[in-house]
Amino acid sequence: MTRREIFFVANEVNELGGVGRWQTQMARLFAERGHRVRIIGICPPEMPMDLGEDPPFETVTLHARRPPGRRGPHLLPGRLDPVVRRQQARRRAAAARMSRMFRAARPGAVIIVTQVWAMEWVALADTAGHSVIGMSHESFDASRRSSRFARVRTYFRDVDRLLLLTRQDADLWAGQGLNNVGFLPNPLPVLPGVPSPRTEKxxxxxxxxxxxxxxxxxxxxxxxxxxxxxxxxxxxxxxxxxxxxxxxxxxxxxxxxxxxxxxxxxxxxxxxxxxxxxxxxxxxxxxxxxxxxxxxxxxxxxxxxxxxxxxxxxxxxxxxxxxxxxxxxxxxxxxxxxxxxxxxxxxxxxxxxxxxxxxxxxxxxxxxxxxxxxxxx
The missing domain is CATH 3.40.50.2000 (Glycogen Phosphorylase B;)
Incomplete structure (x- = not known):
């Protein structure tokens, strides 16, 4: 088995919820197989999840607080809107920091981007020489009802693989013209030795x-x-x-x-x-x-x-x-x-x-x- 460097890039390192729990579990599973695993979060979580003592992976958070949404390039006389300039500078700095981590990785590294907002940041970084896997953890229909739909089509179009959680969702995204789709379900989080007795009402x-x-x-x-x-x-x-x-x-x-x-x-x-x-x-x-x-x-x-x-x-x-x-x-x-x-x-x-x-x-x-x-x- 080839031991690799694996990066997860997510909105947050340890946000409480399904994506955060999945990411933590997969990071542990990969680490148990000898891979070097790092989780990069764009900003701190609103509702943090406890990663436990001494997790077998590294974590990095790029911003001390959640960056504001993008603003259009409003022009003032002779110069760009200063708010937009500051936003662009922060995005460039975050991308540069990711680029340095990716460039330092050994050949064969894998970058797994778990959410489309995180992919908007990864798109600014230098990922050359590494496989980039994008993910959508929601159904096609849920995505279609949100602003993420157009962003998934834009930012995940050129990744090496876009993974959905079911074959049906992958087929629906393929119907949108994406020819890089596949699917992988979530793993079972735990298998208790003893099942519930099912005696309580x-x-x-x-x-x-x-x-x-x-x-x-x-x-x-x-x-x-x-x-x-x-x-x-x-x-x-x-x-x-x-x-x-x-x-x-x-x-x-x-x-x-x-x-x-x-x-x-x-x-x-x-x-x-x-x-x-x-x-x-x-x-x-x-x-x-x-x-x-x-x-x-x-x-x-x-x-x-x-x-x-x-x-x-x-x-x-x-x-x-x-x-x-x-x-x-x-x-x-x-x-x-x-x-x-x-x-x-x-x-x-x-x-x-x-x-x-x-x-x-x-x-x-x-x-x-x-x-x-x-x-x-």
Whole structure:
């Protein structure tokens, strides 16, 4: 096996969330195989994630605070707008710093750019002699609904490979004229030695309290499901700007006695060990790690079929249940079905724990190393 220098370039080194957790896991997996790994962040995170003591990779953050968005070159008499000049100077300095790191790397180095905003900075740097892999961790449809869509087409057009998380998303981007696309799913974050006993009457939700995660929809779902299965608790793990508004909605719906606000957790496995079902009500997802984690814990998932990544992970009717995107009544019915049937929960949980092994870390890491070797040829 060829030992390489691997750079991750991301918006932040350790932002709490799916991309940050994926990046940290992959950095560890590559380091365990003898690669030298560095993570370059453009700016500090708003919600930092603990990387643990003495992580086996280096980290660098280019800016002490998040740089402002670009402004157009407004002309003043005889000179460029000074704000624009300062922005350009900062961007040049950051690009020069990255260029120095890339130039010092051994031949065969790989630069993995995990987000398109980070790629806007890498595009200014000297990457000559190294493979550049761009990534989009969201579904094609989610990207198309955002400003990132045009930027992905612009900044990832000429990288050596643009990786999506599912074949369907890769095919859709290829239809946009990108001929460098491929796909690689996220690896399973953890496989506990002992699965959840699935004995507690608890449905867990784990994720940020944001519009994208659809916790407002989940409360509407729970208002339908809870009266049909008394004694069950919805435990919501997460934090975010929408928390106060969501708590008011919970009270308005009369759900305070059956909803627990558990706050942000770093112990996802522990949270899953104390529940019997996981529910996900997101408006959009890429390849949600929490579904992988729940299945690894033997916890069946009930989710909106909001992206190819969700149905790539959960096989509807086999190891979990999927509802049509945004259909709260259908999601509530799926929850009630599993809440009412202990044997079905156990059967689906056992299948989930078995089926999720196709995303085992060693399997996914092997595919990454095969890609590195292919791009080097």
């Amino acid at each position: 608890v449905v867990a939700s784990i994720g940020r309290l944001s519009h994208a995660k659809g916790v407002d929809l989940l409360l509407d779902v729970w208002a339908e499901a809870a009266p049909r299965q008394p004694g069950w608790l919805l435990r919501i793990h997460g934090a975010g700007d929408h928390e106060e508004e969501l708590r008011r909605q919970c009270t308005r719906l009369g759900l305070d006695d059956s909803v627990e606000w558990a706050g942000q957790t770093d112990d996802v496995t522990g949270a899953l060990a104390r529940c019997s079902l996981l529910v996900q009500s997101s408006r959009g997802e890429g390849f949600p790690l929490v579904l992988l984690e729940a299945m690894a814990c033997g916890v069946p998932c009930v989710a909106f079929d909001c992206s190819p990544g969700v149905r790539e992970i959960v096989e509807d009717g086999e190891d979990g249940l999927l509802a049509r995107h945004g259909n709260t009544t259908e999601l509530a019915a799926h929850l009630v079905r599993l809440m009412a049937d202990e044997n079905l929960r156990d059967t689906m949980g056992e299948r989930a724990r078995r089926n999720v092994l196709r995303f085992a870390p060693e399997v996914i890491t092997d595919r990454w190393e095969e890609l590195f070797a292919f791009l080097e040829r």
